[in-house]
Amino acid sequence: MNAAAARAAADPALVEVDGLTIDFWSNERWANVVNSVTFSLGRGEALGLVGESGCGKTTTALALLGFQRPGSRIRAGAIRFAGRDVARLSRRELQKLRGRRASLVPQNPATALSPGMRIGAQLIETMAVHRVGGSHRERERRALGLISQVRLPDPQRTAAKYPHQLSGGQQQRVVIAMALACDPELVVLDEPTTGLDVTTQAQILDLLRRLRDEVGMAMVYVTHNLGVVASICDRIGVMYAGDLVEDAPVAELFQAPRHPYTRGLIAAVPTIAAPHRNRAVTLRGLLRRDQLPPGCRFAPRCDFAEAACFEEPQTLLPVAERHAVACRRVDEIDRLAAGGDTADGAAPLRPAVAGDGLLDVIDLAVTYDRRARLSLARRPPTAIVRDITFDVRPRETFSLVGESGSGKSTIARTVGGLLRPLAGQLTFEGRDIAATVDSRSKKLRREIQLVLQNPDASLNPRQRVQEIVGRPLELFFGLRGKARRAEIEKLLEDVRLEGAFAGRYPDELSGGERQRVAIARALAARPKLMLCDEILSALDVSVQSDIVELLLALQDEHGLAYLFISHDLAVVRALSHRVGVLYLGELCEVGTAEQVYAPPYHPYTHMLLSAVPEIEGETVLSPAIRTDPGVASSRPQSACPFADRCPWKVGPVCDEIAPPWREAGGGHVLRCHLPLDELMRRAEDSALGVGAVEAVGADPSP
Amino acid sequence: MATTALAVSAPTRRAGVRRFLRRFTLSARVAAVVLLLYGLIALTGPLWAPYSPFATGSVPFGGGSWTHLFGTDILGRDVFSRVVYGTRNVLYLSLTSTLLALLVGGAIGLASGLVGGWVDELLMRAFETIISIPLLVLALLAIAAAGPKLAGSSLLLILVVLLVYAPRIARMARTVAVDLVTRDYVTVARARGESVASIVWRELTPNAAGVLLVEFGVRAGYAPILISSLGFLGFGAQPPSPEWGLMISENRVAIVTAPLSVLAPAGALAVLVISLNLVTDGVARVLGRSVTRTP
Numbered sequence: 003m004n005a006a007a008a009r010a011a012a013d014p015a016l017v018e019v020d021g022l023t024i025d026f027w028s029n030e031r032w033a034n035v036v037n038s039v040t041f042s043l044g045r046g047e048a049l050g051l052v053g054e055s056g057c058g059k060t061t062t063a064l065a066l067l068g069f070q071r072p073g074s075r076i077r078a079g080a081i082r083f084a085g086r087d088v089a090r091l092s093r094r095e096l097q098k099l100r101g102r103r104a105s106l107v108p109q110n111p112a113t114a115l116s117p118g119m120r121i122g123a124q125l126i127e128t129m130a131v132h133r134v135g136g137s138h139r140e141r142e143r144r145a146l147g148l149i150s151q152v153r154l155p156d157p158q159r160t161a162a163k164y165p166h167q168l169s170g171g172q173q174q175r176v177v178i179a180m181a182l183a184c185d186p187e188l189v190v191l192d193e194p195t196t197g198l199d200v201t202t203q204a205q206i207l208d209l210l211r212r213l214r215d216e217v218g219m220a221m222v223y224v225t226h227n228l229g230v231v232a233s234i235c236d237r238i239g240v241m242y243a244g245d246l247v248e249d250a251p252v253a254e255l256f257q258a259p260r261h262p263y264t265r266g267l268i269a270a271v272p273t274i275a276a277p278h279r280n281r282a283v284t285l286r287g288l289l290r291r292d293q294l295p296p297g298c299r300f301a302p303r304c305d306f307a308e309a310a311c312f313e314e315p316q317t318l319l320p321v322a323e324r325h326a327v328a329c330r331r332v333d334e335i336d337r338l339a340a341g342g343d344t345a346d347g348a349a350p351l352r353p354a355v356a357g358d359g360l361l362d363v364i365d366l367a368v369t370y371d372r373r374a375r376l377s378l379a380r381r382p383p384t385a386i387v388r389d390i391t392f393d394v395r396p397r398e399t400f401s402l403v404g405e406s407g408s409g410k411s412t413i414a415r416t417v418g419g420l421l422r423p424l425a426g427q428l429t430f431e432g433r434d435i436a437a438t439v440d441s442r443s444k445k446l447r448r449e450i451q452l453v454l455q456n457p458d459a460s461l462n463p464r465q466r467v468q469e470i471v472g473r474p475l476e477l478f479f480g481l482r483g484k485a486r487r488a489e490i491e492k493l494l495e496d497v498r499l500e501g502a503f504a505g506r507y508p509d510e511l512s513g514g515e516r517q518r519v520a521i522a523r524a525l526a527a528r529p530k531l532m533l534c535d536e537i538l539s540a541l542d543v544s545v546q547s548d549i550v551e552l553l554l555a556l557q558d559e560h561g562l563a564y565l566f567i568s569h570d571l572a573v574v575r576a577l578s579h580r581v582g583v584l585y586l587g588e589l590c591e592v593g594t595a596e597q598v599y600a601p602p603y604h605p606y607t608h609m610l611l612s613a614v615p616e617i618e619g620e621t622v623l624s625p626a627i628r629t630d631p632g633v634a635s636s637r638p639q640s641a642c643p644f645a646d647r648c649p650w651k652v653g654p655v656c657d658e659i660a661p662p663w664r665e666a667g668g669g670h671v672l673r674c675h676l677p678l679d680e681l682m683r684r685a686e687d688s689a690l691g692v693g694a695v696e697a698v699g700a701d702p703s704p
Numbered sequence: 705m706a707t708t709a710l711a712v713s714a715p716t717r718r719a720g721v722r723r724f725l726r727r728f729t730l731s732a733r734v735a736a737v738v739l740l741l742y743g744l745i746a747l748t749g750p751l752w753a754p755y756s757p758f759a760t761g762s763v764p765f766g767g768g769s770w771t772h773l774f775g776t777d778i779l780g781r782d783v784f785s786r787v788v789y790g791t792r793n794v795l796y797l798s799l800t801s802t803l804l805a806l807l808v809g810g811a812i813g814l815a816s817g818l819v820g821g822w823v824d825e826l827l828m829r830a831f832e833t834i835i836s837i838p839l840l841v842l843a844l845l846a847i848a849a850a851g852p853k854l855a856g857s858s859l860l861l862i863l864v865v866l867l868v869y870a871p872r873i874a875r876m877a878r879t880v881a882v883d884l885v886t887r888d889y890v891t892v893a894r895a896r897g898e899s900v901a902s903i904v905w906r907e908l909t910p911n912a913a914g915v916l917l918v919e920f921g922v923r924a925g926y927a928p929i930l931i932s933s934l935g936f937l938g939f940g941a942q943p944p945s946p947e948w949g950l951m952i953s954e955n956r957v958a959i960v961t962a963p964l965s966v967l968a969p970a971g972a973l974a975v976l977v978i979s980l981n982l983v984t985d986g987v988a989r990v991l992g993r994s995v996t997r998t999p
Contacts (some may be wrong), residue, residue, distance in 0.1 A: 030723075418895045439897050447897040460888040464910030470889075473906070474896060523892070 016187055016220050017043040017066055021079035024061055026071065033291065036062050037244040037299075038079065040318060045187065048214065048221040050231030050252075052267070053241035054289065054542040055513070062241070063190050063224045065089075067104050068096045084187070102132040104188040105181035109196055111173035115165040121149070121176050122161030128183040148179040151216070153209060171202035175209065182213065188220045195230060199405040199569065204613035207234055226542060228271050229615035232256060237324070240264045243289055243299040246318060250325040256617050260327045262304045262335060270547040272572040273616055274599060285544040298329070306331055306338050358432065359393035360563050361417065361531055366390040366426035368409075368416050385424055386412050387587040394531065394563050399553075401566040401574040401595075403610070404584035410567045413584075414533045417565060418452045430531075448478045451524035455536035457516035461508040467494070467519050468504040474526040493522040496559070497552060514545035518552065525556065535567045550577050571614055575599055580669075583607050586643040593670030601685035604672040605650045608685060642675070650676060650684055732986020735979040742976055746792040755782040757789040757946040765955075765962035774968040777955050779944075783965050786946040787972050793947050794976070797858060798927035801865030806920050808866060809873030814904045814912060816874065817881025818890075828878065831871035840933060842868055847939045856942030861931060868930065869923050876919050880912045914991040921984025925977055932973055948973050 024036040036058040043049050051059040061071070065081055068088040081088040083104060091099065100106075108114045116124060125145040126138070135141040149157040152175040165173055174194060181189050191210075195203040211234055214221065223235055231238055231252070238255050240248040240263065248261040259265045266285035286303060295301050295312040304311065308331070316328040329335070367385040387409035394400040402410045415421045417428065419439035428435050430450070436442045454460045461470055471490050475481040481489055491501045497518040508516055517537055524532055534553075538546045554577060556562055568574050574581060574595070581598045583591040583606060591604040598607060640646060645656040652675045661675045674681065725733065754773075762780040766772055774783035816824045834842065843864050847855065854860040884890060884907070893903050909916075932949025934940030941947035943954070948969035955965040 420891065420895055439895060442897065444897065447895070450895075452892055452895045454888040454891060456888055460892065462889045462907055462911070464913075465906070469906075473893075477896060477898070520892075527896070 015042045015082075016045045016047075016084060017222075018082040019062070019066070019079070020082070022062065022065060022081060023076065023078040024058070024065065024070075025075050025077050027073040027075075032075070032077075034077075035074070035244050036065070038317075039241075039244075039246045040079075041239055041246060041249055043188070043220055043222065046214075046218045046220055047237065048223060048235040050223045050225065050235035050238040051241060052225060052228055052231055052238060054226065054267075054544060056243075056289065056291070057241040058244040059224045059241050060192055063192060063222050064106075066188070066190055066222060067100055067106055069106075098132070101128060101186070102134070102184045103186055104190065105184070105186045107174075107177050107181045107189060107191040107194045109193040111170065111177045111194075112165070114177045115173060117165055119164070120161065121163050121165065121168075122146075124176075125149070125161075125180055125183055128180050132184045134184045144183075148183060149176075151182070151213070152176070152179045154179075169202075171198055171205060174198065174202075174206055178206075178209070178213070182217060182219070185217070186219055188222065190222045190224070192224045193226070194223075196225070196227070200571070200610060200613040201405065203230070204615065207615060210234055227615070228256075228268060228543070229273075229617055232617045233615040240267065243291065243294060245299050245316070245328060247300065247316075247328045248326070249318060250322075250327075254322070254325055260321055260325070260332050260335065261300075261329050262306055263300045265335075265339070266303075267544060268617065270544040271617060272543075272547065272550070272570075272576045274572050274575050274611065274614060275616065285547075306335055358395075359429075360396045360398075360431060361394040361565070362427070362429045363393065363413075363417070364391050364427040364429075366413065366416065366428065367424045368412050368421055369424045370421075385587065387584075390426070390589055392582050392589065392592055394565055396530070396563055397557060397561050398580065399557065399564040399566055399578045401564075401568060401578040401581045402584050403568060403571060403574050403581060405569060405610075407586070408584040409587040410569075410584055411535050412587075414452070414535045414565060414567050417531075418450060418533050419447070420452075444478065448474075448527045449530045450533065451527050451529035451531070452533045453517075453520050453524050453535065453537050455539060457513045457520065457540055460520045461516055463508050465507075466504070467506050467508075467511075470508075470519060471504075471522045471526055474523060478527050489526070493526055496525060496556065497522045512545075513541050514548060517541065517545075517549060521549075521552070521556070525560070528560075529562065531563045531565065533565045533567075536569070538568065538573055539570065546573065553577060571599075571610060583610070588643050589673070590644065591670075591672040593666070593672075594668070597666065597668060597670035602666060602672070602678045602681035603685050604674055604681075605648050605676075606644050607672075608688070609647075609649070612688070642673075650681075652676060727990050728986040729989065731982045732989075735982035735986070738975060738979040739983060742791055742795060742979070745788055746795045749788040749791060753785040753788045755785040757781065757786045758944050765958045765965060767962060768964050775962055775964045777951065777965045778958065783951075783955075783968050786951060787948070787968050790946040790948050790951065790969065791972065793941065793945065794928050794931065794973070797861055797931050798865070798924060801862040801931075802869060802920060802924040802927050804862060805866045805869035805873055805923065806916060809870035810877045810909075810912070810916050811904065812870070813874035813877025814881045814908045815900055817878040818885050818900060818903055818908065820882075820885075824878070828875065831874055834867070834871045835875070839868060839930065840937075843930065843934060844937075844939060847934070856940070856945075861934065861940060864934070865927055865930060869927070873916075873919055873923065877912060877916060880915050881908055884908050884911055918984060918988045918991065921980065921987060925980035925984060928973055928976055928980075 019039055019041050022036055022039045023034070025032040026035050027033075039058075039062055041049070051063055053059050061074075064070075065076070066083065066088065068081075068091060070076070076089050083099065088096070088099070115121075119127075122142070122145050125148055126141045129135050129141045129144065130138075135144050145161060146157040149160050154160045154172060154175055160168075160172075165176070168176065178194075195206050198206065207230060210221070213219075221235070223231060225231055235252055237249065237251050239246050240255075240261065242263045248255065248259070248264045250260075255264065256268060259268050263285070270285055286305075289303075293302065296315065297313045298304070298307070298311045298316045301307040301311040311330065314330060316330060318326040318328045319332075320326045321332055331338075367388045367390070369385045390413060392400065402413060404410050412421065416423050419435075419437070419442050422437045430446065435446060439447060468487070468490050471493055472481075472486050475486050475489050487504075490504055494501060494503055499515065499518055499522070503511070503515070503519070508519070511519065520537070538549055541549065550573065553564065557564065564577075566574065566578060578595045580592070580594050582589050583598065583604060585606045591598055591607050599611065603611070640657040641660040642648070642656045645651055648656065655675055659675075661673045663671050663673050664678055665671055666678055672681075676684075728736075758781065760779045760781055762772065762776045762782070764776060764778050764780045766776040766780070768775045772782050772784065774787065777783055777786065812827065816827045837845070846864050846867055847860065850860055850863075890903060890907050893907050898906075928948075931940055932947065932952070935945075935947045935949030936953040938950075938953065941950050943950060951969040952966055955962070959966045
C-alpha cells in the first residue's frame with residue numbers, strides 16, 4: 003500500500019467525474035439514469051460504488067471506460083481519465099485506453115472468457131493487442147507470471163486449459179489476471195463476486211486486496227453488498243436513483259453514516275453478529291422511477307423529509323474532510339434520529355412451539371441418476387444427498403445452509419414431491435408421505451407449498467396477479483367469482499401489497515413485489531409448511547429485510563413452519579430457529595441458530611462463517627480459506643466429505659472412517675473426528691470475530 | 705397498465721394504434737392489405753362475380769376481353785369468375801387445415817415436452833418418421849390409403865394437410881415446451897399437483913403463443929401450394945371445382961395460345977403465398993422471433 007500511497011500523493015486525481023448525467027432511451031422518451039454525479043479517484047485508491055439495483059452504479063462505472071449502452075446518451079458532464087475526457091475520445095483512442103490503462107472485470111466470468119481459447123492464449127492476446135511485452139516469448143513468460151500472481155495452481159498446466167475446465171472462482175481469477183495483463187492504472191470491477199459462493203468470494207476478495215498491495219492499481223468496485231466493499235475499499239460512494247448521495251471513507255461511512263438513505267441501507271444489512279436489527283431505521287417503500295420529485299430523489303422514502311426536500315435539488319456538500327453528503331438536513335438528522343431510534347427495539351424471534359415434529363426426514367438419500375430405477379443397473383447410483391436426518395416442528399423455521407452444489411435445493415424438492423427419494427423416510431404429521439406429487443393426497447399437496455428462488459421465473463409472465471394467486475384457491479377450495487376475488491384481496495393484503503396489484507402482470511412488478519406475489523400464491527393454499535428455496539438471494543438488501551420481516555409476521559399470523567434454504571448465513575441467522583449445515587450432500591452440523599453460530603463449530607461451519615465479509619470489524623481470513631483449492635469435487639472420495647478441504651484434518655482417519663455424530667448438548671450435534679473440546683479450542687485460537695464474542699457467554703462444556 | 709389504457713383519450717389511442725402499425729415493415733403492411741382483399745373476395749365474390757364458375761358456352765380459350773377479363777378456359781368457362789370463386793375454396797381449405805394442425809400438433813407437442821420420458825421419445829420418433837417422408841409422397845400415400853370414396857372431398861384434403869403439418873408443428877411446440885418446463889412457475893404448478901392438461905393450457909400455451917403464431921403463419925403460407933399441387937396432380941379437388949391448382953392443370957395445354965387461363969390462377973396463388981409469408985415475417989420481427997422455413 004505504501005507505493006500506492008506515495009503515487010497517490012504525487013498526483014492526486016487519476017479519474018475525475020464531473021457532473022456526469024446519463025439518460026437511457028426507453029418507452030419513447032429519455033429517462034434519466036445517472037444524475038450529475040461528481041467524484042474523483044486518486045491513483046491507487048479503491049472506491050466502492052454501492053446502491054440498490056437500478057441506481058446507476060454500473061452505468062457510472064462503465065462510463066469510466068467509455069462504455070455506453072446503445073440507446074443512451076451523456077447529457078452533461080465530463081469523465082476525465084488522467085486529464086482527458088473519455089467521452090470525447092475517438093474509437094481508436096478508446097481502444098488504446100481500454101485494457102491498457104483501464105480495464106474491466108465483469109460480473110460473469112463464464113461469458114467474459116472465450117470458450118474456445120486456452121487461458122494462456124487469451125492472456126497473451128490481451129498483451130499482443132496492446133503491444134505489451136516485446137516478443138511472444140516474453141508475453142508467454144508474463145502470462146505464466148500473471149497466472150501465479152492470481153494464485154492459480156500450476157501455471158503451465160492452467161495456461162493450457164480451456165475456461166470450462168475451471169471452476170467459477172478460478173475463471174474469475176483468470177479474468178482478473180487478464181484485467182491486470184497490461185499493468186493498468188485503473189481496474190473497474192462490476193459485481194465480480196456476486197455469483198460465487200461465500201468461501202470463493204472470500205478468496206477473490208483476499209486476492210484483490212493482495213494484488214492492490216503488489217500492483218498498486220486504482221479500483222472502482224461496483225456492488226450491492228456492503229460487506230464486500232467494507233473489506234476492500236478505501237472510500238465508498240452511495241448511489242440512489244442516479245444520484246450520488248454520500249461519498250466518504252469506509253470506516254467513517256459505517257460508523258457514522260450521514261445521509262438518511264445510507265443509514266437505512268446499512269441498517270438493512272443482516273449481519274451474523276447482530277441478526278435482529280433495529281427495524282425503526284429500515285428503509286420503507288420502494289424506488290419508483292416514475293414518481294421522482296424535482297428535489298431530493300430520496301424524499302418520498304425519507305423519514306426526515308420536509309416540504310422543501312421535495313422541491314430543492316440536493317448537491318453533494320462536504321461535511322468533513324473527504325466526506326460529502328447530498329442532504330440539506332444533514333446536520334439535524336443525528337438529533338432527529340436519536341429520538342425515534344429507541345421506539346422499536348430489536349425484535350427477536352418468537353420461540354417455536356415445542357412439540358411433535360411436523361416434518362420428519364430420516365436417512366434421506368436422493369439421486370438424479372435415472373438408471374437407479376432399473377434393477378439391472380450394474381453399479382449403485384450416486385446419491386446427490388445422503389443420510390439426511392432432520393425434523394421441522396410446527397411454527398418453526400429450519401434452515402439448510404451450504405455452498406452451491408451441496409444439495410440444499412434437492413432436499414427441498416424431494417420434500418415437495420418433485421423428486422423421488424432413493425432411500426429413507428419422509429413423514430408429515432406422523433404419517434408417511436408418498437414419494438411424488440402424483441401419488442400424494444390433495445390435502446398433503448395443499449399443506450406443503452413451494453416458493454422458489456428466481457422472482458423473474460417464478461411467476462408466469464402471461465398471467466395477471468389475480469390468476470396467479472387465484473389458481474390455488476380454485477384448485478384446493480373451489481373458490482370462484484366474488485369469493486375468490488375477496489380472498490385474493492385478503493392474500494395481497496397479507497403480503498403487504500395493494501389490491502390494485504391484482505390486475506397487473508409480473509413484468510410490471512419489482513423483484514420484491516414479485517416475490518411477495520409468489521409468497522401470496524403459496525399462502526393461498528393455507529399450508530402448514532412452506533419450502534423457501536433461496537427466495538431472498540436475488541433481491542436488494544433493503545427488499546430482503548422487508549421480506550424477512552414479512553416471513554416472520556406470516557409465521558406469527560398463520561402458524562407457518564418454514565424449511566428455509568439459503569447460502570446467506572446472515573439472513574439464516576436472522577430468521578431461523580434451527581439450522582442444518584450441509585456439505586456435498588451430507589449434514590455436518592445441526593442445532594439451534596445460537597448453537598451453530600457459536601463454538602464448537604464443525605470445521606466447515608467455521609470456514610463458512612469466517613468467509614462472510616462483515617461490515618463491523620476487520621474481517622480476518624483464516625489461513626484455511628487461503629489454502630482452500632476452491633474446487634470441490636462433486637463426489638466425495640473420503641469417508642468424511644469435507645476431508646479434502648478441511649483445515650483441521652486429523653489424518654488418514656478422516657479419509658477412511660466416517661466421522662461420528664457428537665452431541666454438544668441441547669440438541670446440537672456435529673459430525674467430526676475431533677472431540678468437542680478440541681474444536682472449541684481451535685475455534686477460539688483462530689479468533690473469529692463473530693463467534694468469539696459469543697463464545698464467552700456460551701457454556702463451553704459439551 | 706390496463707386501467708390507464710382505458711383512461712386515455714381517443715386521439716392518443718389512435719396514436720397508439722399508429723405506433724403499433726409502424727412497428728411492422730412496409731412490406732408486411734402492404735401484404736396485410738392484400739390479404740384483407742383476398743378475404744373480402746372470398747366472402748363477397750359470389751355476389752359480384754360476372755358468371756357462374758360452372759357456366760360453359762363461350763368459346764374455349766378465348767383471350768382476355770371486356771366480357772371475359774381473363775379470357776375463357778378449356779370448356780369455355782369465365783376464368784375471372786373461376787379465380788374469384790376459387791379464392792373461397794383455397795382460403796377455406798388452407799386456413800382450416802392449418803388451424804387444425806396447429807391445435808393438434810401444438811397440444812401434442814407441448815404435452816410431450818412437459819411429460820418427457822418414454823412418452824416423449826416415442827411420440828417424437830414417430831413424428832420424425834412421418835417428417836422424413838417427402839411431403840407430396842406422404843400426401844399421395846394418405847390419399848391412396850383413404851380409398852376412392854373420399855377422393856376429392858374437402859374433409860380428406862384437410863386431414864391430409866393435418867397429417868403432413870401436425871408432426872412438424874408438434875416438434876416446434878415441443879422444443880418450446882422443453883425450455884418452458886424448467887421455469888419455476890411450471891415447477892410450482894407441478895408441486896401443486898396440476899394435471900398435464902391444466903399446465904399445458906394455463907402455463908405453457910400463453911408463453912408459447914408467439915412461436916406458435918409464427919409457426920401458423922409459415923404453415924398457412926405453404927398450405928395453398930400443397931393443396932393446389934394435389935389439385936394439379938389430380939388428387940385434390942375434383943373437376944369441375946374452381947380450385948386453382950386444378951385450373952392450372954386443366955388449362956396447361958393452352959399455356960402458349962391462351963396464357964391468361966393458366967397465369968391468372970397461378971398469379972392469384974403466388975400473390976397469396978407471398979403475402980402470407982411477408983405478413984408472417986413482419987409479425988415474427990415484431991415478436992422478436994426468427995422464422996425457420998422448412999416446408
